[in-house]
Amino acid sequence: MRYLPxxxxxxxxxxxxxxxxxxxxxxxxxPEEYRLTGDLKIPRSYAESEIxxxxxxxxxxxxxxxxxxxxxxxxxxxxxxVIDALISRGEFFTAYTPYQPExxxxxxxxxxxxxxxxxxxxxxxxxxxxxxxxxxxxAEGLMMAAxxxxxxxxxxxxxxxxxxxxVIATYARYQGMPLATVAYGKDGRVDLEALDKAxxxxxxxxxxxxxxxxxxxxxxxxxxxxxxxxxxxxVVSIAEAVSLGIVKPPTEADIVSLEAQSFGVPIGFGGPxxxxxxxxxxxxxxxxxxxxxxxxxxxxxxxxxxxxxxREQHIRREKATSNIxxxxxxxxxxxxxxxxxxxxxxxKELAQQNLAKAHYAADEFRKNGxxxxxxxxxxxxxxxxxxKTYPRAIxxxxxxxxxxGGFPLKRFYPxxxxxxxxCCTETTTKASIDAAAKEVAQ
Amino acid sequence: MxxxxxxxxxxxxxxxxxxxEKSSPGKKAYKLPPLDVPAVDAEEVLGxxxxxxxxxxxxxxxxxxxxxxxxxxxxxxxxxxxxxxxxSCTMKYNARVNEYVARIPGLAEAHxxxxxxxxxxxxxxxxxxxxxxxxxxxxxxxxxxxxxxxxGELTGILLVRAYLESQGSPRKKILVPDxxxxxxxxxxxxxGYAVENLxxxxxxxxxxxxxxxxxxxxxAALMLTNxxxxxxxxxxxxxxxxxxxxxxxxxxxxxANMNALVGKVRPGDFGADVMHLNLHKTFSTPHGGGGPxxxxxxxxKILEPFLxxxxxxxxxxxxxxxxxxxxxxxxxxxxxxxxxxxxVRALAYIMANGPDGLRQTTEDAVLNANYIRxxxxxxxxxxxxxxxxxxxxxxxxxxxxxxxxTGDIAKRLIDYGFHPYTVSFPLVVPGALMIEPTESExxxxxxxxxxxxxxxxxxxxxxxxxxxxxxxxxxxxRLDETAAARKPVLRWKPQAELVAK
Numbered sequence: 001m002r003y004l005p006x007x008x009x010x011x012x013x014x015x016x017x018x019x020x021x022x023x024x025x026x027x028x029x030x031p032e033e034y035r036l037t038g039d040l041k042i043p044r045s046y047a048e049s050e051i052x053x054x055x056x057x058x059x060x061x062x063x064x065x066x067x068x069x070x071x072x073x074x075x076x077x078x079x080x081x082v083i084d085a086l087i088s089r090g091e092f093f094t095a096y097t098p099y100q101p102e103x104x105x106x107x108x109x110x111x112x113x114x115x116x117x118x119x120x121x122x123x124x125x126x127x128x129x130x131x132x133x134x135x136x137x138x139a140e141g142l143m144m145a146a147x148x149x150x151x152x153x154x155x156x157x158x159x160x161x162x163x164x165x166x167v168i169a170t171y172a173r174y175q176g177m178p179l180a181t182v183a184y185g186k187d188g189r190v191d192l193e194a195l196d197k198a199x200x201x202x203x204x205x206x207x208x209x210x211x212x213x214x215x216x217x218x219x220x221x222x223x224x225x226x227x228x229x230x231x232x233x234x235v236v237s238i239a240e241a242v243s244l245g246i247v248k249p250p251t252e253a254d255i256v257s258l259e260a261q262s263f264g265v266p267i268g269f270g271g272p273x274x275x276x277x278x279x280x281x282x283x284x285x286x287x288x289x290x291x292x293x294x295x296x297x298x299x300x301x302x303x304x305x306x307x308x309x310x311r312e313q314h315i316r317r318e319k320a321t322s323n324i325x326x327x328x329x330x331x332x333x334x335x336x337x338x339x340x341x342x343x344x345x346x347x348k349e350l351a352q353q354n355l356a357k358a359h360y361a362a363d364e365f366r367k368n369g370x371x372x373x374x375x376x377x378x379x380x381x382x383x384x385x386x387x388k389t390y391p392r393a394i395x396x397x398x399x400x401x402x403x404x405g406g407f408p409l410k411r412f413y414p415x416x417x418x419x420x421x422x423c424c425t426e427t428t429t430k431a432s433i434d435a436a437a438k439e440v441a442q
Numbered sequence: 443m444x445x446x447x448x449x450x451x452x453x454x455x456x457x458x459x460x461x462x463e464k465s466s467p468g469k470k471a472y473k474l475p476p477l478d479v480p481a482v483d484a485e486e487v488l489g490x491x492x493x494x495x496x497x498x499x500x501x502x503x504x505x506x507x508x509x510x511x512x513x514x515x516x517x518x519x520x521x522x523x524x525x526x527x528x529x530s531c532t533m534k535y536n537a538r539v540n541e542y543v544a545r546i547p548g549l550a551e552a553h554x555x556x557x558x559x560x561x562x563x564x565x566x567x568x569x570x571x572x573x574x575x576x577x578x579x580x581x582x583x584x585x586x587x588x589x590x591x592x593x594g595e596l597t598g599i600l601l602v603r604a605y606l607e608s609q610g611s612p613r614k615k616i617l618v619p620d621x622x623x624x625x626x627x628x629x630x631x632x633x634g635y636a637v638e639n640l641x642x643x644x645x646x647x648x649x650x651x652x653x654x655x656x657x658x659x660x661x662a663a664l665m666l667t668n669x670x671x672x673x674x675x676x677x678x679x680x681x682x683x684x685x686x687x688x689x690x691x692x693x694x695x696x697x698a699n700m701n702a703l704v705g706k707v708r709p710g711d712f713g714a715d716v717m718h719l720n721l722h723k724t725f726s727t728p729h730g731g732g733g734p735x736x737x738x739x740x741x742x743k744i745l746e747p748f749l750x751x752x753x754x755x756x757x758x759x760x761x762x763x764x765x766x767x768x769x770x771x772x773x774x775x776x777x778x779x780x781x782x783x784x785x786v787r788a789l790a791y792i793m794a795n796g797p798d799g800l801r802q803t804t805e806d807a808v809l810n811a812n813y814i815r816x817x818x819x820x821x822x823x824x825x826x827x828x829x830x831x832x833x834x835x836x837x838x839x840x841x842x843x844x845x846x847x848t849g850d851i852a853k854r855l856i857d858y859g860f861h862p863y864t865v866s867f868p869l870v871v872p873g874a875l876m877i878e879p880t881e882s883e884x885x886x887x888x889x890x891x892x893x894x895x896x897x898x899x900x901x902x903x904x905x906x907x908x909x910x911x912x913x914x915x916x917x918x919x920r921l922d923e924t925a926a927a928r929k930p931v932l933r934w935k936p937q938a939e940l941v942a943k
Contacts, residue, residue, distance in 0.1 A: 001799040005537055005884035014809055014885060018816045023805045026812055026921040029675040030828045034712045040705055042574045045796030047538050054793065055786065059548025061563030063556050070553045073777060080472070084545065090522030091515035094536050099528075100852070100862055101923075107731040113461050120497035126932045128695035130590035130733065135777035165775035170773035174603065174634030197716025200914075217491045223679040240933035246484050248493045258750040266545075266784055267752055269564045269591070270554035278562040284930065290732065295926035297662035297918040306768060307926040313592070313628035314867075318637040326590035326722065330730025338463055340507055346472040352484065353477055359487055360479035378488045396558070404556050422479075430478040 001045070018106040051181045064295060067432040068404040069361075070383045071340040071423025072213070073161045073239050075132070075262045077350075078427055083264045083337045093330055097290070101305045106330065107340030108304035109148030111292040114336040117179025121250035121339075121347075122238070122256045128289035129240050134239050134259025135164040138207055139171035140288050140322055141235040141257040141277060145322065146177060148233060148284045150252075153207050155232075157190045159212035161239055162412035165381035168207070182206070188216040188384065195226050195320040203232040210236055210250060211243050213412075215358070216374055224252035241335075241426070245342075245351030251345060255279045264338030265331055274331040284322025285311060288322030350426055354381035357424035361433045365422070368441035373419050382423045383410065384416070391420040394439050403432055405439075445665055446897045449524065449890045450859025455917055461936050465500035471507050486813055498936060516701040516733075517917055519861045525887050527831045527875025529864035530623070530671060531846040532701050532723035537794060538591055540726065540787035550914060554778040558763045564782065565762035568754050571789045572738075573897045575719060578586060578792075578800070579697075579722060580710025581740035585749045587780040594718025594737025595629040596666070597750060600772040601716055601741060602663045602692050603633055604748040608770070609690070609731050613662035616694075619648060626665045626825055626844035631678040635662060638830065639802070646672040646826035648682055657689050667696040668709070671868040671876070672826050672834035673811060675702070683713025694762065700879070702808060702832035705801030716741040721781075725788035736784035751777050806881035807832045810888060817892040821899040832880075839874035849872045858894035 006014075011023070020026060027035065046054070053080040065284065068076055075213065085434035087093060092105060098111075111129045118127035120197055131137035142154045154172065158163055158181050172179055180198045185191040190208055201205060206227045207368030210218035220236060227234045233254035238244065250256055261273040293307035313320040342350055358381040365377070366372055370385040387394055395405035413419070456636040484492045502510070519526070544550065572584050603612045616630035619640045627637040640651055640656060643649035648666065653670050657664075669675045683693045695709050695717035701724040705710070709717050721727045721736035729735075743750070749815035751771045752764035762781075795803060808831050815824070815834040822836035833891060838848040852862030852875075864876035877890060901908050913919070 001795065001802050003537060003794065003799075004881055005887075006806060010885040011806070018809075018812050023809060024579055026805075026808050026829070026831075028679050030703075030707050031680065031712070034680075034707050036706055036708065040800065042792060042800075045799050045838075046450035046793040048584075048794070051539055051790050052543060055543035055546055055549065055567075055790065058563035058567055059546040061566065062548040062552050063560035064548040064551075066556075066560070068553055069555070070555050072555055074554055076551070076553065082504060086508070086511045086515075086577050086867055087632065087727055088514065088541065089515045093541075093730050094510075094521035094533075095518045095525070095606065095726045095731045096528055096531055096533055096729040096823065097650060099865075100519075100856065101921045102853070102913050102918055103517070103861065104731075105857055105917060106516065106518035109458075109460070109517075110511070111731075112932075112934065116460075117497075117499055117554050120499060122499075132593060132734075133776060136593070137556070153904075161777065163774060166751075166774040170642050171602065173631075173773075174600075174633065176634070186617065217488065219491075244493070245496070246493050248491050249497075260557040266550040266783065267553055267562070268544075268550050269552040269782040270780070271776075272781040272783050274738075279942075286835075291930075291932055293926040294931040295922045296771055297921050299919055301918055303918045303921045305921050305923050305926050307923065307930055307932075310927075311743035312624075314624040316628070317624045318631040320624070320628040323592040323596060323625050323632055325591075325592045326720075326735035327622075327733040329734075330728065330734030331734055337507065337511065340500055340502065341468075341471045341504070342499070343465075343471065343501045344496050346470065346474075346499065347499060348496050351636050352473075352481070353474060353485065355484060356477055356479050356482045359482050378491050380488075399557070399560070404553065404560075405556050409563075410483045412510060414922070416837035417871045426474060430766065432584060433479070 007123045010067035037150045051233050059188045066404050069406045069422045069436060070404055072407040072421055073415055074267050074428055075240055075425060076267055076424055077262050077425050078240060079264050080341050082341060083334050086337055087333055092333060095113045098306060099271060101303060105303060106291050110333055112304050114332050115174050115292060117339045118278055121249060122242040122258060122278045123251035124256050125281040126279035128283050128287055128291050130332040131277055131289055132328060133273040133275045134257060135167040136163050137257040137275030137277055138237045139168045141255045142168060142207055142285050144255060144288065145233040145235055148283050149204045151202050151204035152176055153178050153203045156205055157182045158235060159184045159214060160191060160207055161213050164237065187377040188214045189218050189377050190220060190223055192226060194441045195223060199227060199230045199232055201230060203230055205233045205235050207235045207237060211240055211380045214374055215379040217378045217380060219249055220250045221252050232270040240380060241350050242354055246355055247380055260335040262334035265334050272328060272331050273329045274335050286321060287326050290327055295397060323426055355424040357428050360384060361422060361424045364433055364437040365440050368437045370440040381425055382421050384419050384421050390418060396437060396441050401435055403436060405436065447858050447933050452915055455516060456513040458510060460934050461500045461502060461510055462504055464502050469501045469503050471504040471578055501851050524859060525879060525883050525891055526861040527863045527877045527879050528861060529878040530698060532878060532880055534726050534880040535882040536726055536728040537791060540790045543790050544783050544786045554600055562762060565754055567785055567789055569762060571785045574792050575738055578704055579717060579740045580708025582743040582806040583741040583746035583749060584738055586738045586785060587750045588737035588739055589735045589775050589781055591718055591720040592625040592629060592741045593775060595625055596632055598694050598716045599629055599633040601745045601748045602694060602908065604772050605745050606662055612656045614660040617656060617664040619666065621870045622665060622667060622668050623696065623698060625816060639826060645828045646674045647676050650678055650681060653682060653685050657685055657691055661691045663692040663694045665696055667697045667698055669702045669831040670922045672835050673830045674828045675809060675828065676832050679712045681878050699832060702804060704804045706804050716745055721784050721788040726791045727784045727787040732779050734784060736781040748772050795923055803881045810879040810883055813888055814879060814892060816908060818895050821896060822875065833876060833878035835871055836875040838875065841878035841902040842873060844902050846902045846906050846909050848875050850909045854898050854909045855894060857915050860891055860894060
């Protein structure tokens with residue numbers, strides 16, 4: 001077995017050192033009746049070349065070389081090759097949680113930089129070292145709001161990603177957290193009147209997403225006014241992190257739950273991604289997840305350590321802020337490198353290209369007879385159109401041209417008949433937009 | 443440098459500040475292609491939602507980025523450097539082919555919402571991993587959706603709750619042994635259960651008499667790690683399951699230590715009803731500095747109706763698809779389908795091993811732990827004499843006589859070229875040294891480790907002050923964690939802002 005560094009004689013020498021006759025003696029604690037006597041029924045051992053061939057074959061059964069207009073919570077952005085070159089260093093990817101700071105400064109300093117950049121982009125004071133993803137992060141955001149306010153109820157805008165809402169429903173069910181929903185208005189934004197009715201003196205947190213599932217940028221300031229008036233906290237989820245290059249950050253929020261997949265993380269059939277939570281200084285002790293802080297060593301040199309761990313499960317057990325332990329550190333490193341590559345100017349330019357492509361596409365689709373479902377509110381790189389025919393029929397025709405069309409909304413929003421949400425990023429070409437525009441007209 | 447230190451030596455290491463300190467306006471590491479559509483004015487299309495202040499992201503060149511992260515990487519210790527005996531974490535070798543296949547474009551670039559007819563390869567991978575994990579655990583059904591071990595625990599306990607509810611009552615309590623991971627009680631609390639502690643017996647195992655006394659109509663489940671965190675196999679596991687089952691409660695197995703069992707025994711055969719697996723432990727997906735993980739949950743038939751949606755199914759035409767129509771499901775625990783990239787790596791690992799390789803892997807992991815135990819027993823206190831599986835737990839009882847604690851020994855081990863073991867866990871052993879070598883260590887590496895531990899035991903007797911100030915050969919000496927927590931500095935700030943304050 002090529003991953004095992006022992007010869008048979010090594011094993012025999014070690015067994016004899018231990019003072020047992022055979023390896024079976026070391027498994028004697030397992031009741032004999034349960035010990036396996038034969039092989040597991042799984043395929044034989046494969047050579048490396050066979051493994052590569054197997055996965056290439058599986059990849060060939062998936063779409064390859066398609067242009068895509070799918071967004072809806074997972075975004076196709078270009079990934080600079082520097083990212084994989086750096087995260088493939090064994091020092092990063094084969095290390096564990098930096099519990100021993102003297103030999104983990106690489107991981108710790110990079111997380112500290114990550115936390116800083118997330119604060120700069122979201123307008124929050126403090127960010128954690130990552131959460132599993134945007135959906136669980138949003139659930140944790142509402143749970144955190146309940147801890148901060150000492151209240152129980154939550155309200156969620158229906159324009160939040162439907163799968164995020166499903167996850168939150170699962171998390172909330174047994175925590176005594178009733179969930180109210182807040183409808184969207186004609187412009188696709190949170191209906192402020194509905195919000196006003198949904199929030200009361202027992203509401204702990206209100207969750208919105210901006211840009212929302214329809215791609216529309218919410219009026220965060222107006223929403224925050226309504227929420228704060230009742231003493232509740234506003235949790236803003238951001239699923240498309242590149243929007244932060246050009247869209248005003250939700251500075252009126254109390255908690256921001258970001259899904260940073262857009263920052264250089266492979267779309268990879270849905271994961272692993274990178275959730276992050278950011279908040280105000282005053283709430284930091286109620287925030288879940290690992291945090292890195294600056295300190296000094298005995299000689300006064302700057303260094304970094306995991307800190308405020310008294311919030312966490314390994315210390316607090318059932319009284320912890322969350323049961324989260326493992327996070328998404330390596331994925332956060334991808335995001336960190338991505339943010340560093342694009343930097344202050346590049347992220348803006350990148351966002352500008354996304355904005356321009358999506359607006360060009362929306363205009364072309366409209367010229368070709370599709371209707372923009374939500375008029376009057378700003379959008380970033382996604383928009384909802386209504387077509388004369390069923391979106392799946394349009395998408396089927398596009399697939400023949402190796403183009404994956406927009407995401408049909410009816411599955412999650414029965415009221416949005418023949419509507420679909422389309423995404424354009426910097427990777428979307430004018431040629432594929434023009435090709436799609438012809439089909440949506442049919 | 444101490445001539446007794448055989449594995450490590452001092453080495454030039456580059457200094458490197460924070461990336462923000464290297465930034466200067468106008469430097470770039472990116473280039474976008476020319477925009478092939480008309481540019482739009484952000485102010486015009488976004489109105490007051492347009493961003494004016496871009497935030498203080500750094501401005502640096504590509505070569506500076508490469509050097510920045512490369513220099514920082516050299517400050518880490520990793521499995522690729524050597525033995526990383528962090529107990530309970532299973533720091534085994536991460537095969538490169540796993541990384542290679544996970545990056546094949548048709549897999550890495552697949553969108554979760556692309557039509558299933560052009561996702562058959564991804565679905566096939568999920569189905570194969572699912573089937574093989576079911577065979578390995580002896581369970582009837584599985585979900586791959588949970589993102590990590592603790593997330594798997596949450597899913598598993600929600601399954602228990604949903605099942606019991608369908609039987610009439612969710613019940614009130616979860617029993618957790620005093621040796622358990624902190625995630626177990628934290629999970630139980632998140633699922634709306636009260637947590638009740640279960641004491642271990644003198645052998646470090648579940649005390650059957652206590653269990654009998656504590657299991658009643660209020661108990662939903664026992665969360666049991668097996669082998670437990672002392673590295674001890676619960677020999678009465680069948681009896682434990684029977685006590686629970688006789689009173690309508692279920693057995694949740696925390697599979698954090700499944701690497702001690704693969705190919706030797708199956709939890710589904712010895713009475714576990716539901717368990718999670720940590721693909722990042724047992725199945726070698728990389729730990730990545732703290733994540734990502736993946737925590738599939740396997741269960742018995744009775745719990746299957748409650749699994750999260752969607753589940754992968756074979757359609758009548760033989761193709762694979764997702765089934766969302768599961769009325770009894772606990773719902774989703776994560777968007778999309780889970781950490782798919784980890785499924786690819788774990789399946790590649792299982793394929794590389796095959797049934798004989800997996801069994802040999804388990805045997806070597808157990809052999810290594812017992813070899814360490816044999817050679818360090820006596821020099822370090824062994825609080826439980828019960829047979830050791832994949833990890834061995836000592837205490838610092840002998841060394842504390844000279845004022846040396848487990849945390850000090852750990853720091854000294856760094857000078858000897860090793861990553862420390864897990865310090866002060868499990869909580870049932872005061873001053874614990876929890877050592878898990880995994881199968882990935884050669885006899886030579888183990889001998890070096892044993893030598894280092896022996897040398898440190900001698901130092902503790904003869905010159906304890908040497909240990910108390912360790913490590914000496916690292917870039918930084920011991921860091922002030924108290925100061926970090928008292929006045930948290932959790933982000934960099936521009937000098938101007940600090941001065942203004």
